[in-house]
Amino acid sequence: MTAERHLGRLRPAAxxxxxxxxxxxxxxxHAIVVDxxxxxxxxxxxxxxxxxxxAFGVIFFHDIAQHPTGAMWVTRLGGVKADLxxxxxxxxxxxxxxxxxxxxxxxxxxxxxxLAFALAELTLGRxxxxxxxYATTLAGTLxxxxxxxxxxxxxxxxxxxxCGQVLDTGPSAAVVGLFTYLxxxxxxxxxxxxxxxxxxxxxxxxxxxxxxxxxxAVGSAVVLGLLHGRRARLRALGRSLLPTRTPGPAxxAxxAxxAxxAxxAxxAxxxxxxxxxxxxxxVPAPASPHPTSGRTPMTSLER
Numbered sequence: 649m650t651a652e653r654h655l656g657r658l659r660p661a662a663x664x665x666x667x668x669x670x671x672x673x674x675x676x677x678h679a680i681v682v683d684x685x686x687x688x689x690x691x692x693x694x695x696x697x698x699x700x701x702x703a704f705g706v707i708f709f710h711d712i713a714q715h716p717t718g719a720m721w722v723t724r725l726g727g728v729k730a731d732l733x734x735x736x737x738x739x740x741x742x743x744x745x746x747x748x749x750x751x752x753x754x755x756x757x758x759x760x761x762x763l764a765f766a767l768a769e770l771t772l773g774r775x776x777x778x779x780x781x782y783a784t785t786l787a788g789t790l791x792x793x794x795x796x797x798x799x800x801x802x803x804x805x806x807x808x809x810x811c812g813q814v815l816d817t818g819p820s821a822a823v824v825g826l827f828t829y830l831x832x833x834x835x836x837x838x839x840x841x842x843x844x845x846x847x848x849x850x851x852x853x854x855x856x857x858x859x860x861x862x863x864x865a866v867g868s869a870v871v872l873g874l875l876h877g878r879r880a881r882l883r884a885l886g887r888s889l890l891p892t893r894t895p896g897p898a899x900x901a902x903x904a905x906x907a908x909x910a911x912x913a914x915x916a917x918x919x920x921x922x923x924x925x926x927x928x929x930x931v932p933a934p935a936s937p938h939p940t941s942g943r944t945p946m947t948s949l950e951r
Contacts, residue, residue, distance in 0.1 A: 672837065679834035684770040691770070698777055699766035702819065703758050705746030713748075722747055723815075730793045730812035737793075741786055749818030749858070757820070764823040767830060777826065780872060784825025787868040788861030789816060795860060811857045820858070821865040828866050832873025844870075 688695050709726065712718035726743035748757065768777040798806035824847055831840035844866045851859030 676834070676836040676838055680767065680830070680836050680839060684767050687770040695770050696766050698769045698774060699762045702746065702765045703762045706748050706758055706761060706819065709746050710748045726817055728789060728816045729814065730796045730816065734793075737789060738786075741789060742782065744817045745781065745785060745819045745822055747817040749820060757818075757823075760823050761819050764826040768826045771830060771834070780829050780869065781819075781822035781826055783872065784829075784865040784868050785819075785821045788821045788864040791864045792816065792857060792861050807857065807860070814857050816857065816861070818858075821861050824862050825865040825869040828869035829873045829876075832870055833876045 709722050713722045726740050726745075726747035728737050728740050728744045730737075732740075765777065765781075768780065772780070792807070792811075795805060795807045796809060796812045800806050800808050824843055827839060827843035830836065831843065847859070847862040847866050851863050
């Protein structure tokens with residue numbers, strides 16, 4: 649009876665877990681496979697330009713490096729070491745993406761390289777793919793130089809100075825960074841486990857310079873993936889952290905001194921305006937009788 653109760657409690661949890669796994673795998677299948685295939689059908693082979701360039705670049709440098717003179721020029725163009733000056737390492741880093749690593753099989757790595765650049769270009773676009781690939785590779789190169797500068801110790805963080813003479817080339821950091829970035833923004837845990845998890849296991853099993861750089865590439869790709877789509881929020885946060893300036897009064901430009909004016913001649917007084925005289929239509933008063941000296945006129949009866 650107790651076993652039946654435990655089974656009754658586990659069945660709903662197992663069903664929920666199965667539904668969650670199915671939704672996750674279905675969403676990852678559409679995000680990693682179906683959507684890029686639709687983009688490829690819409691854009692054609694032009695959507696695989698970076699993948700073809702990366703694959704043919706690795707094959708080209710691999711064939712040139714088979715000859716002594718060619719190997720010398722490949723090292724001069726794309727050979728990156730930690731003991732080189734920083735400006736020279738930065739100058740060679742873009743070419744080092746196409747120079748195959750010495751301890752890795754070329755033909756096995758070309759498949760991963762082509763697939764990583766193809767999926768990234770179809771999903772992210774051409775310019776963002778190049779930016780992510782270069783940023784993850786550059787992060788691994790710079791942090792490896794810092795680890796060598798620290799030296800051995802520091803709880804295993806530093807590296808011995810002999811690692812500065814190891815040739816640090818190959819597109820592996822870019823491949824790992826692209827797969828990790830895609831898995832973060834597309835929420836693909838299976839792809840993340842197969843790429844980032846394998847790099848973690850590799851760095852633990854074989855603690856060398858390449859393993860450290862792969863870990864750094866994975867970490868930088870995770871950070872870039874988490875910042876994806878948050879540009880407006882980051883701008884608002886940066887503006888809020890900056891001190892606000894209150895606008896002060898605008899400075900007034902100094903006025904030029906005015907030239908002294910010449911004295912003006914005295915002006916004649918202005919004549920008052922003459923109003924026109926108009927004839928008034930007045931009625932004349934009645935004429936008074938001619939006065940006589942103390943006498944009143946006599947009537948006819950008095951005479």
